[in-house]
Amino acid sequence: MPYFDAASAAPLHPVARQALLASLDEGWADPARLYREGRRARLLLDAAREAAADAVGCRPDELVFTPSGTRAVHAGISGALAGRRRVGNRLVVSAVEHSSVLHAGESHAAAGGAVTEVPVGRTGAVDADAFTAALGSGGSGTAALACLQSANHEVGTEQPVAEVAEACRAAGVPLLVDAAQSLGWGPVEGGWSLLAASAHKWGGPAGVGLLAVRKGVRFAPQGPSDERESGRAPGFENLPAIVAAAASLRAVRAEAAAEGARLRALVDRIRARVPELVPDVEVVGDPVRRLPHLVTFSCLYVDGETLLHELDREGFSVSSGSSCTSSTLTPSHVLRAMGVLSEGNVRVSLPAGTAEEDVDRFLDVLPVVVAGVRERLGAPATSPAATPGPDSLVVDALGRRCPIPVIELAKVIGDVPVGGTVTVLADDAAARLDIPAWCEMRGQEYVGESPAAGGGVAYVVRRVS
Amino acid sequence: MPYFDAASAAPLHPVARQALLASLDEGWADPARLYREGRRARLLLDAAREAAADAVGCRPDELVFTPSGTRAVHAGISGALAGRRRVGNRLVVSAVEHSSVLHAGESHAAAGGAVTEVPVGRTGAVDADAFTAALGSGGSGTAALACLQSANHEVGTEQPVAEVAEACRAAGVPLLVDAAQSLGWGPVEGGWSLLAASAHKWGGPAGVGLLAVRKGVRFAPQGPSDERESGRAPGFENLPAIVAAAASLRAVRAEAAAEGARLRALVDRIRARVPELVPDVEVVGDPVRRLPHLVTFSCLYVDGETLLHELDREGFSVSSGSSCTSSTLTPSHVLRAMGVLSEGNVRVSLPAGTAEEDVDRFLDVLPVVVAGVRERLGAPATSPAATPGPDSLVVDALGRRCPIPVIELAKVIGDVPVGGTVTVLADDAAARLDIPAWCEMRGQEYVGESPAAGGGVAYVVRRVS
Structure with a gap:
């Protein structure tokens, strides 16, 4: 295990x-x-x-x-x-x-x-x-x-x-x-x-x-x-x-040089393979100036808690900086300070002696698990629809937790024409991090936020591609 | 051991x-x-x-x-x-x-x-x-x-x-x-x-x-x-x-009632036997309302550090509240608050499972060890000399550590007549505790202390018996 x-x-x-x-x-x-x-x-x-x-x-x-x-x-x-x-x-x-x-x-x-x-x-x-x-x-x-x-x-x-x-x-x-x-x-x-x-x-x-x-x-x-x-x-x-x-x-320390090099190669493999195997993933942290044994990535349209639970069922113990896995329901202060996506966040840190097969099995299991979670959450297909609708849309995600606000945004961005805007109303703390991060990953423009009339925050996104 | x-x-x-x-x-x-x-x-x-x-x-x-x-x-x-x-x-x-x-x-x-x-x-x-x-x-x-x-x-x-x-x-x-x-x-x-x-x-x-x-x-x-x-x-x-x-x-806890009773009896044995076996000892603490496994006594004319060292050589590990065994060279605050003798202090606290033979061997060894330390320190015989000298004597024990000031006092008390006084000049912190305690044990009168001219403290003792 x-x-x-x-x-x-x-x-x-x-x-x-x-x-x-x-x-x-x-x-x-x-x-x-x-x-x-x-x-x-x-x-x-x-x-x-x-x-x-x-x-x-x-x-x-x-x-x-x-x-x-x-x-x-x-x-x-x-x-x-x-x-x-x-x-x-x-x-x-x-x-x-x-x-x-x-x-x-x-x-x-x-x-x-x-x-x-x-x-x-x-x-x-x-x-x-x-x-x-x-x-x-x-x-x-x-x-x-x-x-x-x-x-x-x-x-x-x-x-x-x-x-x-x-x-x-x-x-x-x-x-x-x-x-x-x-x-x-x-x-x-x-x-x-x-x-x-x-x-x-x-x-x-x-x-x-x-x-x-x-x-x-x-x-x-x-x-x-x-x-x-x-x-x-x-x-x-x-x-x-x-x-x-x-x-x-x-x-x-006596084992550090050899074991560090071995784990560094395994982490490099994870860093390279995860974005190939799983769509809509952001691997975070410095790829070179880093600890040998640790890698973190975030998966769009996935909630961290479910992801951890599913990985645990498959026998993998990992942690997460997603808001839904913390007692305060706020994303990790580290991810927040970096300004990177926090939803579907997974930290993998390999103990000394980690077997290569276990890393490979993790890479086999992860895409299946992420796809399963996304399907259950109704995550959108990667490409937005081609038939534009009104110039601006409002999505009400008040009371909905990460990753739902981002999923709702992704579902409708294709419904506005290029130049049009989607306003997401949300009161989940993770949205402040994840909506701009989604824009960066998707090449859309994050316009800004303002207090929403009915409580919560209105996040405005302009479709540019 | x-x-x-x-x-x-x-x-x-x-x-x-x-x-x-x-x-x-x-x-x-x-x-x-x-x-x-x-x-x-x-x-x-x-x-x-x-x-x-x-x-x-x-x-x-x-x-x-x-x-x-x-x-x-x-x-x-x-x-x-x-x-x-x-x-x-x-x-x-x-x-x-x-x-x-x-x-x-x-x-x-x-x-x-x-x-x-x-x-x-x-x-x-x-x-x-x-x-x-x-x-x-x-x-x-x-x-x-x-x-x-x-x-x-x-x-x-x-x-x-x-x-x-x-x-x-x-x-x-x-x-x-x-x-x-x-x-x-x-x-x-x-x-x-x-x-x-x-x-x-x-x-x-x-x-x-x-x-x-x-x-x-x-x-x-x-x-x-x-x-x-x-x-x-x-x-x-x-x-x-x-x-x-x-x-x-x-x-x-499951063993506490039985083991407590057994150790209580062993401690009672120590409490009873030590004063019989070793002259000039004060057993301190409440004899009845007490922990089952712990007893403390102090020996006149003995320094705690040497006593501990000698007991250790005989295989017994005990601790002490004597000033010479502390890093600050002051007697234990507990003995001080109780106003009891601190020199030659020994705390015996028996762990669960202590063998009766070990306690008996301790009782065999202790009198020999104490007598040896006293002999080396030149401790006085128990009875003071019978030929009185001047009405008052001054003993200079400045710069001498416990138990020397008390030993010097004991050596000369018989040299003054009943009603006469001995003044001990001392700068060791233990003297403040041990000179009055000696008086109480010996039935002499502790008159009081005052600052000594050459530094240190003058402790005045009146011979009443």
Whole structure:
């Protein structure tokens, strides 16, 4: 049963399992105690810290273990902001950061801080110059902290971290890199100041994050603290899991070059074949500067939830950034920031060891599944009808969820003459993203939106072809 | 090799190990995902929550899993204080709470909040009436939150939780109970509002705490949050460890009555035999209203670090609240609040399954070890000399660490006549606790302290027998 959602959580690496088992017996005691069980635990903790620091590319005393990647991000951001309070209170983040970064930003804003979001282009990457400009250039306008992921968790695009780190150094702004998705593949290059990561993304166990804070970075841990983990991560150390995390990081790194190349080829195959096999698909993210194992695409006229459900029935576990698969019924903030189609969105992230046959079977199954969903939803044929009707039409899709507003639009666009308009009334949040994205894919003109009289939004599209 | 420090961390219970192993394979995926691996993880998480809630005595939707007991305490206190911000900002705690509670209190005070510490008697228990008085009686003086441990982690004394909970209910003040040391032995009785606990104290794995917040308690989680654990504990769930924690809680509870009675008898034996076997010992904590598995005593004229080291050499792992065993060189705040001797302090906490022979061997070894340490330190014979000298003597123990100031005092007390005084000059923090405690044990009169001319403190003792 192929599991293609390694970016959410990777299955436990055999080395992690082995190390966890061994340290359940050797590493359950309090490493702060002086008796033999405590000393043994301390040795294991020290060794794990050295191994992890080596993989991160920092000194052991710069690295602490946290209970998760999310907690590492939260502690890193709050501690770095507090350490730079005298400089200012502005946090700079990319618009496509992991939710843990954005939540920390919201928390900072709620406490009176400022947050600058740097937009991304259609591939999901920030522009290094735009990011640099957002840092400010000295004086009270200078950012207190900047955050940039090493690679995006939803579309796989790598960010220009080394370039941004250089700009941050020049501006005197510490840079926190969220390396959750990439640390298993290799160290983060460039002069970052803080780095956060999460073990269960590389095949380590849950319950372990890393936070590295370079010497010389002003850092004031927030909230109650204790004597553990240099005062940066309170609470009894989750030692067996820490040992397993460090051991598996070393193991996946040893395999990273070969396995990365193999998965990169499989992802290239998906990127090339999906648009050939499935009509009306947009493959998103940078095709080259990307994580080796991750690809995301969106299918017009398909709802993500049904698509995931059907793929699950066929044995494929994938995730989606479509609005209908989120608890808030809004599309993923990443897809929104990229301005790409969100309906029928599928993220495939291959765990290490993924079999080639499983990818091929996925490519066999996907077209059938998408066609089935489209048929049930009454999606339109690819070419619009040839007999033009009135100059303008209004489609009422109020109360209808993604992908229905786009399907209704596609059904009638051929009913207006070239130059005529279709106005779609919709109150589903995904429409704001998906109607312009449909226009771009179909070569039609997106005119704009305005509030609709009866509630919702009126989206106007002009037929140009 | 007998490990007698279960109160720091209990060895992993076989059921925890088994459950952890099983759920490494079944429970590594994201329980928020809808595919089969996610659904399986969600089922495991739901079942663990039900089992833990059942053991705690609350509803499953009142309980969340946190990364540690410390984090449960921190989240519980900050969330409850924020939820009651309109009522006031005063936190009431006992003086002998776990450091996680006191650290949360310090953090609260640093942010402008008030903290009232309720003192304890010589057994380590708070007086329920004194605790009630500290709650205030309506109006702006009413406490926002009260915290009381179910039983003390250093001396084992049970607190009058049910009585205090009743008083809190009457005063309209939520009560947070830190049940870290007792939850494995049974549920906390009484109408508490919040409860925190830690799995590795009952033989579960590290990395799991519990926080229960009763419905109706105003609670506003602080810091960044996400959609996990009802918004009260951000970050990917440590699922295999959570499953193991819940399974082992159920298992230790099934054994609690029998094993508790067995360990209680062993502790009674230690409590009775130690003062018979070792001269100049004070056994502390309530002899009856106490945890079944824990006993603490202090030995005059012995330094804790050497004692622990010697016991470790003999194969016994115990902990200590003596100043010389802490990184801050101050005696445990618990012993200080109780006003009992801190030098040569030993805490014995027996893990489930402790063999009777090991306890007996400990009782064989202890007198030899204590005598050896005393001999090396030049501790005085028990009876003071019979030939009185001058009316008053000054002993300069400046720069000398515990237990030297007390040893020097004991050496010369016989040199002054009854009615005469000995003044001890000392700058070790433990002297403040240990000189009065020595007086109480020896039937001498502690006159008081004053700043010494050359720095340090002058402690005056009058010989009365």
